[in-house]
Amino acid sequence: MIRTFSMHDVRVVRELTGTLWDFTPLQGEHAGERMQVHTPSCWENYPGFGLYRGEGKYAVRFEAKGNLRLVFRGVSHTATVRFDGRKIAAHYNAYTAFDAVLQDVAAGEHTLEIVADNRFSAESALHVPNDYMSYGGVTRPVVLEQLGAAYIRSVYVTPSCNGGIWHAHVRVHVHNLQERAPMSVCVRIAARELTFPAHTMCEGESVFEGDMTFEEVNEWSPEHPALYTVTAALLRDGVPIDDLKDRFGFREVRTQGKHILLNGKPLTILGVCRHEDHPQFGCALPFSAIAYDLALIRDLGANSVRTAHYPNDELFLDLCDELGLLVWEENHARGLSPEQMRNEHFERQAEQVTREMVEQHYNHPCIYIWGILNECASDSEYGKACYKKQLDLIRSLDRSRPCSFASCKFKTDICFGLPEVVSYNIYPRWYHDTPCRAYLADLYDWVQTQTEGAGKPFLVTEIGAGGLYGYRTPYASKWSEEFQAQTLKEQLNAVLSFSDCSGVYLWQFCDIRISEEWWGTRPRTMNNKGIVDEYRRPKLCYDMVKEIFSTAKRR
Numbered sequence: 001m002i003r004t005f006s007m008h009d010v011r012v013v014r015e016l017t018g019t020l021w022d023f024t025p026l027q028g029e030h031a032g033e034r035m036q037v038h039t040p041s042c043w044e045n046y047p048g049f050g051l052y053r054g055e056g057k058y059a060v061r062f063e064a065k066g067n068l069r070l071v072f073r074g075v076s077h078t079a080t081v082r083f084d085g086r087k088i089a090a091h092y093n094a095y096t097a098f099d100a101v102l103q104d105v106a107a108g109e110h111t112l113e114i115v116a117d118n119r120f121s122a123e124s125a126l127h128v129p130n131d132y133m134s135y136g137g138v139t140r141p142v143v144l145e146q147l148g149a150a151y152i153r154s155v156y157v158t159p160s161c162n163g164g165i166w167h168a169h170v171r172v173h174v175h176n177l178q179e180r181a182p183m184s185v186c187v188r189i190a191a192r193e194l195t196f197p198a199h200t201m202c203e204g205e206s207v208f209e210g211d212m213t214f215e216e217v218n219e220w221s222p223e224h225p226a227l228y229t230v231t232a233a234l235l236r237d238g239v240p241i242d243d244l245k246d247r248f249g250f251r252e253v254r255t256q257g258k259h260i261l262l263n264g265k266p267l268t269i270l271g272v273c274r275h276e277d278h279p280q281f282g283c284a285l286p287f288s289a290i291a292y293d294l295a296l297i298r299d300l301g302a303n304s305v306r307t308a309h310y311p312n313d314e315l316f317l318d319l320c321d322e323l324g325l326l327v328w329e330e331n332h333a334r335g336l337s338p339e340q341m342r343n344e345h346f347e348r349q350a351e352q353v354t355r356e357m358v359e360q361h362y363n364h365p366c367i368y369i370w371g372i373l374n375e376c377a378s379d380s381e382y383g384k385a386c387y388k389k390q391l392d393l394i395r396s397l398d399r400s401r402p403c404s405f406a407s408c409k410f411k412t413d414i415c416f417g418l419p420e421v422v423s424y425n426i427y428p429r430w431y432h433d434t435p436c437r438a439y440l441a442d443l444y445d446w447v448q449t450q451t452e453g454a455g456k457p458f459l460v461t462e463i464g465a466g467g468l469y470g471y472r473t474p475y476a477s478k479w480s481e482e483f484q485a486q487t488l489k490e491q492l493n494a495v496l497s498f499s500d501c502s503g504v505y506l507w508q509f510c511d512i513r514i515s516e517e518w519w520g521t522r523p524r525t526m527n528n529k530g531i532v533d534e535y536r537r538p539k540l541c542y543d544m545v546k547e548i549f550s551t552a553k554r555r
Contacts, residue, residue, distance in 0.1 A: 269503025
């Protein structure tokens with residue numbers, strides 16, 4: 001399943017995944033042995049491959065001809081792609097899509113091979129042993145598109161409201177492979193059309209930009225998540241030869257003083273952090289598993305999800321658009337030291353994933369903020385330069401959303417002059433015994449009196465405690481469900497009663513697997529701070545969180 005809606009009426013598209021592919025591990029005791037596996041999938045979920053780090057070759061055969069576009073929505077964590085034995089693409093990072101365009105392919109059966117590699121090395125600055133699992137495999141769909149001589153590569157819609165009237169700035173990117181005839185572009189939104197006059201385009205990319213005005217449309221909000229379809233059509237002699245559809249919402253996000261405003265109204269974030277992780281599926285969760293996660297999150301009373309710590313599957317974002325769940329989406333990085341950020345590949349790889357995240361997910365109304373560099377070196381001058389470059393890049397791509405980063409640098413962070421929102425990960429009563437209210441008040445006072453974050457919105461982007469499912473004791477010892485419930489209650493009541501805080505994200509929704517190479521002090525080689533366990537079984541704290549979130553919503 002690619003998206004929750006069809007993106008084309010004219011262009012012929014089919015998913016190559018969703019079926020059996022050949023899989024061959026290239027290292028280890030089973031090197032060279034071919035087996036059939038379902039896709040998308042992680043090889044850690046194949047029998048005997050639970051700890052496999054190395055390369056794996058996936059292969060599939062299919063009939064095709066003409067101009068083809070192959071879209072790879074996620075391969076973990078590096079990919080090398082061959083078509084009929086010829087290398088056509090290479091990509092770094094598991095969490096963003098990439099593509100390859102092939103022209104004048106001969107009719108017949110063809111072979112597609114993808115070599116995925118989940119090993120850690122000096123060539124990888126972002127995929128490092130960490131407090132979450134870096135899986136291997138073809139983890140998101142692979143799509144085959146049949147193209148003509150030109151095609152629409154992307155369409156972006158930026159809504160804005162002025163005096164109660166909604167406007168949409170539209171930008172369409174057309175890629176011309178070989179067409180020499182005059183072509184025009186027509187954009188349709190809510191029964192209105194914007195047409196760009198026909199002309200003969202140069203080979204390569206052309207960009208069309210214009211503005212549209214709407215007097216009677218419904219705003220997108222968590223309470224009423226109204227979605228609209230933008231359809232861009234490429235026409236020759238008035239006949240559509242290609243098209244692209246996407247969805248967006250009429251909504252505006254901005255900051256004002258200490259508030260984050262959605263359509264002019266202050267937001268109070270009641271959120272959870274969520275990793276793409278499941279004992280049966282690894283990071284390749286199918287639609288039904290994603291939908292079930294979101295059903296539980298909504299049952300908790302949450303109104304937001306933070307994608308820790310990488311861009312998420314677009315199916316997840318589609319569902320959040322439809323359900324009205326706000327999303328903090330962030331680029332890929334967690335806990336990198338200054339030394340790790342000095343890796344010669346860091347800036348290039350971080351720029352790539354950031355650019356791909358923003359460009360690929362731009363239209364999703366659920367995304368209200370972009371995040372970068374979770375718990376990285378924001379207490380160093382070198383780190384500050386890196387933070388500035390990444391935030392500048394996001395703003396060059398999208399000025400319609402605020403930016404932030406989650407810091408864990410207690411009273412040492414020097415980067416709060418850079419984002420629109422100040423965000424902190426704090427764990428009072430878990431990693432130290434400081435009372436929650438006192439810790440939060442002390443930290444907030446420092447931000448207001450000693451940093452350039454003074455007067456900005458303030459979010460708690462992680463707070464929580466560990467609890468092992470099934471471990472219960474009248475002593476409420478650490479790692480017991482009782483201790484977790486008591487700690488979360490104190491933490492949430494402290495944060496949500498703090499008038500200058502715009503909200504909170506619980507760490508985290510579910511227990512997750514972590515890198516074996518990293519495990520640290522994590523029981524079960526897992527991060528056990530979930531409100532539910534890895535199988536989505538609620539812990540004692542579940543109903544308590546639900547009650548606190550429900551009470552907060554009624555205020």
